[in-house]
Amino acid sequence: MAVVSATVRAVTVVLGPFDQTSGGTDLRVVNVYFDSAGVTVTGGTDTLDVAALGATIAANVRDGKTYTPRAFSLIQAYRTGTSNVFGTVTLATAALRLVPTTSDFSTAATVTGSNPVDAPFGVSVTCVVT
Numbered sequence: 001m002a003v004v005s006a007t008v009r010a011v012t013v014v015l016g017p018f019d020q021t022s023g024g025t026d027l028r029v030v031n032v033y034f035d036s037a038g039v040t041v042t043g044g045t046d047t048l049d050v051a052a053l054g055a056t057i058a059a060n061v062r063d064g065k066t067y068t069p070r071a072f073s074l075i076q077a078y079r080t081g082t083s084n085v086f087g088t089v090t091l092a093t094a095a096l097r098l099v100p101t102t103s104d105f106s107t108a109a110t111v112t113g114s115n116p117v118d119a120p121f122g123v124s125v126t127c128v129v130t
Contacts, residue, residue, distance in 0.1 A: 002046045006098075007037035009120045011060035026129040030057050030067070031075060032096070035120040036111050043100050043108030048087070048121070050096040057127065067127040072096065076122025077103075080115040089123050096123060 014029040034050055041048050050056060057067040069091055078085040078100075087098040088105055098121060100109045 002042070003097075004036050004039050004041045004046055004048050006034040006048050006050045006096075006121075008050060008056055008060070009033045009035065011057055013061060014124070027070075028067070028127050028129050030061070030125050030127060031122055032057065032125055033076070033120045033122045035078060035117050036113055038113045040113035041100055041111040043110040046100075047092075048098045048100065048111070049092065052094050053091070053096040053125065054094065054127065057125065066130045068130070069096070069125050069127050071126040073124045074098075074121070075124045076119060078111060078117070078121045079119040080112070080117060083115070085109045085111050085121075087121060096125070098123070 010033040012031045036048055053069050054067045072089040074087055074089055085100050086103050087100045090097050100111050101107055102109045
């Protein structure tokens with residue numbers, strides 16, 4: 001299985017009405033948008049990884065805090081033309097790992113690197129912030 005390094009396109013902090021901590025654990029939801037930057041990710045054999053996810057988020061948020069990823073959810077499929085690629089997401093050591101799939105989340109799909117990107121993958125990440 002080959003690991004393809006993802007290129008992060010944007011990181012956004014999701015703000016809600018209950019985001020202030022009350023002396024407990026500081027949890028924050030961050031959306032991370034990324035793609036393969038023109039590299040093909042072959043379904044069934046390759047993964048698309050955002051290396052050092054917590055450090056990547058911290059570098060983009062720039063608030064001097066440490067972000068420790070805890071939970072993940074795909075919020076935006078990769079789109080090129082009329083083609084969509086979905087994916088399952090996990091944490092592999094410190095990297096966010098996406099395995100490309102079709103919309104059933106169980107059939108392998110390929111991200112063709114030569115296709116233009118209309119929308120990158122989007123993953124919602126819940127982090128403990130210290």
